[in-house]
Amino acid sequence: MRSSSYSGIIAGGWGLASGLFGSLCCIGPSAAVLLGLGSSSALLGFSLDHTLALAGGAALLLAGALLAVRRARACDLRPAARWRAPALMLASFALAFGLLGVLVPALAARQEDAAADTKLALAQRQALNLPQVPAVGAAPQRRLTLSVERMSCPPCAAAIRSALKRQRTIRAFFAESDNDQVTIDYDSGQTTAKKLSAIIPAHYGVTVISDELIP
Numbered sequence: 001m002r003s004s005s006y007s008g009i010i011a012g013g014w015g016l017a018s019g020l021f022g023s024l025c026c027i028g029p030s031a032a033v034l035l036g037l038g039s040s041s042a043l044l045g046f047s048l049d050h051t052l053a054l055a056g057g058a059a060l061l062l063a064g065a066l067l068a069v070r071r072a073r074a075c076d077l078r079p080a081a082r083w084r085a086p087a088l089m090l091a092s093f094a095l096a097f098g099l100l101g102v103l104v105p106a107l108a109a110r111q112e113d114a115a116a117d118t119k120l121a122l123a124q125r126q127a128l129n130l131p132q133v134p135a136v137g138a139a140p141q142r143r144l145t146l147s148v149e150r151m152s153c154p155p156c157a158a159a160i161r162s163a164l165k166r167q168r169t170i171r172a173f174f175a176e177s178d179n180d181q182v183t184i185d186y187d188s189g190q191t192t193a194k195k196l197s198a199i200i201p202a203h204y205g206v207t208v209i210s211d212e213l214i215p
């Protein structure tokens with residue numbers, strides 16, 4: 001009985017460790033957003049590549065399952081009992097990854113977007129109270145396309161959207177976690193592509209792809 005309980009603890013711990021490793025792409029950015037540390041926080045840079053994190057977590061889970069099955073065979077357990085430890089590993093992995101890799105990042109992204117929308121609404125309300133200056137000549141609008149290497153998790157994309165929403169010179173933008181490119185339509189008379197690129201922290205891996213006039 002004691003040996004069975006010990007094996008269950010090991011299996012559960014192995015599964016939790018696998019889920020934690022698989023969530024390393026999102027843990028740092030999620031913590032930064034939920035703690036309100038802003039897009040410049042070092043925690044946003046504490047993340048692995050999404051594919052690498054998932055592959056590492058899956059490899060740990062597979063290795064643990066194989067060891068558990070081998071030990072069960074060595075102990076000459078019944079067939080039904082042999083799969084108890086791997087099943088427990090899988091369940092604990094799903095619990096850890098579902099919480100740390102899916103639920104928490106989704107909550108962090110929603111919180112960041114809500115905070116950015118509130119700030120944007122306040123800025124727009126203040127702008128309505130300012131005296132209107134007639135425009136002499138409208139500057140051409142341009143479309144900046146950036147490659148952002150480390151934008152694979154929802155909190156990272158939400159932090160970038162939050163930073164872009166605060167810029168009044170930006171007319172429209174697109175930044176989503178399932179796409180490693182960010183497009184920004186901006187007023188070229190008030191800002192430049194270089195200044196807009198600098199809004200996104202360097203640890204995201206930002207590269208300018210194009211900067212073109214909008215027809």
